[in-house]
Amino acid sequence: MSKPVVVLGLLGTTLDSARPDEDRWNRWRPTVSLCQHDDLLIERVELMHPKKSAPTAEIVASDLRAVSPETEVRRHVLDWRDPWDFQEVFGALHEFARSYAFDPDREDYLVHITTGTHVAQICLFLLTESRHFPARLVQTSPPKRFRGGEIGRYQIIDLDLSRYDRIAMRFRDEHREASSFLKSGIETRSAAFNALIDRIEHVAIASEAPMLLTGPTGAGKSQLARRIYELKHARRQVDGPFVDVNCATLRGDAAMSTLFGHVKGAFTGATSDRSGLLVSARDGVLFLDEIGELGLDEQAMLLRAIEEKRFFPVGSDREVESDFQLIAGTNRDLRVEVARGAFREDLLARIDLWTFELPGLRDRRDDIEPNLAYELDQFARRTGRQIRFNREARERFLRFATSDDATWRSNFRDLNAALTRMATLAPSGRIRREVVDEEIERLRRGWERPESDAKRNDAERLLESVLGAEAAERLDRFDRVQLADVLDVVRNTPSLSEAGRILFARSRERRATRNDADRLRKYLAKFGIRHEDVRQIERST
DSSP: OOOEEEEEEEOOOOOOOOOOOOOGGGGGOOOHHHTTOOOOOOEEEEEEEEEGGGGHHHHHHHHHHHOOOOOOOEEEEEESSTTTTTTHHHHHHHHHHHHHHOOOOOEEEEEOOOSHHHHHHHHHHHHHHHTOOOOOEEEEEEEESSSSSOOOOOEEEEOOOOOGGHHHHHHHHHHHHHHHTTTTTOOOHHHHHHHHHHHHHHHHHHHOOOOEEETTTTTHHHHHHHHHHHHHHHHSSOOSSSEEEEGGGOOOHHHHHHHHHHHHHHHHTOSSOOOHHHHTTTSSSSEEEEEEEEGGHHHHHHHHHHHHHEEEOOOOSSOEEEOEEEEEESSSOOOOOOOOOSHHHHHHHHHHHHEEOOGGGGGGGGHHHHHHHHHHHHHHHHHHHOOOOOOHHHHHHHHHHHHOOOTTTTTTHHHHHHHHHHHHGGGGGGEEEHHHHHHHHHHHHHHOOOOHHHHHHHHHHHHHHHOOOHHHHHOOOOHHHHHHHHHHHHHHHHHHHHHHHHHTTTTGGOOOOHHHHHHHHHHHHHOOOHHHHHHHHHHHH
């Protein structure tokens, strides 16, 4: 069944002009003629016009109702001083497009480009091509010889145009707004991170394919996924909800049921039907954080749901449909998981089209300062208390936070916790030096690897597990201590690149090239060790 057609167009102050006392039906008027075609049923006309043309707009609206009683006419006043001023006209039409409540799932839109100045017609072209108007173009033309009663012709045009250079600045401004939105408005300074966000913004708007966000715990994957959804929702690219689930919390039958739903009686305790999260995410975005924790059966079902938009709820012989965009998050190296049989290669190939690795906080030291202000603003929103640093305390904390002593092992979770503690303890709304010193000491204690007997024994056990007891015994003490520390770092990081950045943090600043992963791989190879061996032992313990 076809959707209702809605026409958006400008009143033609010349072509549509009419007076109550003239024989206007003996002239071809494009806006009126558009509603006279038997094969083009128009549900609604959104008629835009300048304020001074209101009398003409009223006559045209009345004539539209006369020739097509089933068509609703809505009038919108768009005032500009000079209809030939490109900037002014584009700005007015751009604002109209952004504020109009389009519903492309339920209505088809046509933008009428026959009326208005050439400047206005160009602006309508550009706003339709850029999807600010989610529409096709419609053009009307008069009959070759108008004898009264003829309605002329119309043509619907699908656009595939390049953007115009003259309004590139306006689109760049919108792009900057979108990038800033993805960064929660934080003026980040890291060039690499800003470039990453620019790419994510472009892909988020242009693609409906799955996206994979990787990076260490606390790097901001969940928050970024939600902001991507909010950006797409603001652009009317998704209508459904944002559904967020941490796959690490899903186990056994509950995982299948939570994701895909079940029917009553599917298993013990299934006392009623359950739709599942994939159905809840219909027409929206599904964020599966820690997707590497899903079992192989769930992965197979998920692959089919992504590719075919159909799947079977647990215990059902009837398929259900759900069209959603998937964003996945992980702190694991999924290629390693594929190699050891824990992750399906076909699923990885499907979700690996757009993969973005979010860096940890220690790799974004330039962004720590602007994030301080953001975290304090968030604290104020939660508590209603405005907290600020005094100058000495701020400088003291920033020196520590951006130094090599600050490992930020849990990334932004560590930073958020530190700011929350200091803000809570701040007397009279000011964070002072003594509060900062106390927090720095607390962070250091939390990050240090205590040289206790238990810790050393744990490192020894790891070394023997990887090499075997006899091979470990043959190592010189120097190699034994160094290798044990390296393995301890490797097992606690998701990738060789991340482990290399930690182990070579000091020397990497003095090198022109920084292939930390290759450097670490070669070091482990001297002892016959592969990265996968260490990670597999870690997961089995």
